[in-house]
Amino acid sequence: MALSDHxxxxxxxxxxxxxxxxxxxxxxxxxxxxxxGAGLSATRVVIGVVGVVIGLAIVxxxxxxxxxxxxxxxxxxxxxxxxxxxxxxxxxIAEAPPSRPAGGPGPSTGxxxxxxRKSSGFMDRMEDxxxxxxxxx
Numbered sequence: 001m002a003l004s005d006h007x008x009x010x011x012x013x014x015x016x017x018x019x020x021x022x023x024x025x026x027x028x029x030x031x032x033x034x035x036x037g038a039g040l041s042a043t044r045v046v047i048g049v050v051g052v053v054i055g056l057a058i059v060x061x062x063x064x065x066x067x068x069x070x071x072x073x074x075x076x077x078x079x080x081x082x083x084x085x086x087x088x089x090x091x092x093i094a095e096a097p098p099s100r101p102a103g104g105p106g107p108s109t110g111x112x113x114x115x116x117r118k119s120s121g122f123m124d125r126m127e128d129x130x131x132x133x134x135x136x137x
Contacts, residue, residue, distance in 0.1 A: 041088075048085020052078050 003011065058074025 044087070045085045048081045048083075051081020051084060053081075055079075055081055 055074045055076070055078030058077055059071050060074075062068065062071030062074055
């Protein structure tokens, strides 16, 4: 199905804008994250899968030859490949724990938090829900 003149003109304009956009060019050229966590890169997944396959081949070769230390090595290669494939390659940034006065009341006692809301524990919230249901609210 052919494009109309107007649609062809819009397509040409979009192509021109995409060529001029440096952030788009940079995002296309970089290694794209994959998976639901989006912390995985396609390169790491491919290398990890290759490692798992090589480890499996070593394990099968060890079974065939009867050399059990070789099988242990193959298993270690498989685990390393799986870990490599699933890791993001970025070091996690440690978050500082929320500060509270020493010996002071904890979050489950109904203390007012930093944002002004009453911070309560899971059981307190469940009790509040139950009371609202029983009260007909």
